[in-house]
Amino acid sequence: xxxxxxxxxxxxxxxxxxxxxxxxxxxxxxxxxxxxxxxxxxxxxxxxxxxxxxxxxxxxxxxxxxxxxxxxxxxxxxxxxxxxxxxxxxxxxxxxxxxxxxxxxxxxxxxxxxxxxxxxxxxxxxxxxxxxxxxxxxxxxxxxxxxxxxxxxxxxxxxxxxxxxxxxxxxxxxxxxxxxxxxxxxxxxxxxxxxxxx
Numbered sequence: 001x002x003x004x005x006x007x008x009x010x011x012x013x014x015x016x017x018x019x020x021x022x023x024x025x026x027x028x029x030x031x032x033x034x035x036x037x038x039x040x041x042x043x044x045x046x047x048x049x050x051x052x053x054x055x056x057x058x059x060x061x062x063x064x065x066x067x068x069x070x071x072x073x074x075x076x077x078x079x080x081x082x083x084x085x086x087x088x089x090x091x092x093x094x095x096x097x098x099x100x101x102x103x104x105x106x107x108x109x110x111x112x113x114x115x116x117x118x119x120x121x122x123x124x125x126x127x128x129x130x131x132x133x134x135x136x137x138x139x140x141x142x143x144x145x146x147x148x149x150x151x152x153x154x155x156x157x158x159x160x161x162x163x164x165x166x167x168x169x170x171x172x173x174x175x176x177x178x179x180x181x182x183x184x185x186x187x188x189x190x191x192x193x194x195x196x197x198x
Contacts, residue, residue, distance in 0.1 A: 020068055031069055033059045038076045042131040077135045081142055084132045085149035091118050098157040098164035154178045
């Protein structure tokens with residue numbers, strides 16, 4: 001008898017957590033060597049064909065040396081994704097100031113485009129930055145890396161906006177910041193300013 005949709009087993013998501021954090025310089029060097037090999041291979045073979053065996057071969061290490069730190073290729077991609085998100089978040093941290101939130105019209109749009117341009121340049125300049133971005137979007141198990149980054153960015157925008165406009169409703173600003181994250185940050189400032197003018 002055929003199985004129903006509810007009877008089918010749901011695949012277990014891959015383990016993303018690293019097994020050990022390097023503490024000594026030699027271990028740190030190996031850790032970075034592994035990530036460097038991963039970056040090179042991503043550009044050459046892409047996400048689907050990337051494997052821990054290829055990484056070991058490229059890095060010149062044994063599989064147990066890799067598995068000491070990373071249980072699978074998804075853990076490698078998570079580490080690279082978190083590094084990319086941290087670098088992009090630093091740009092937003094510098095951008096999200098009360099002075100930026102007080103800009104209006106063309107000046108605000110210009111600052112938003114400047115942030116987008118800086119983010120694009122940073123992503124392109126980071127080794128395999130575009131491939132890591134693709135992985136964060138294409139691999140469902142990595143979506144939390146992007147979502148956590150989006151939450152941080154929204155928090156930075158809310159904090160800066162609340163400093164610029166202390167009378168604003170923080171829950172409303174938070175909702176608009178989350179919506180603005182996907183639709184261009186301009187709508188956050190304009191929408192909340194309209195609400196404040198009531």
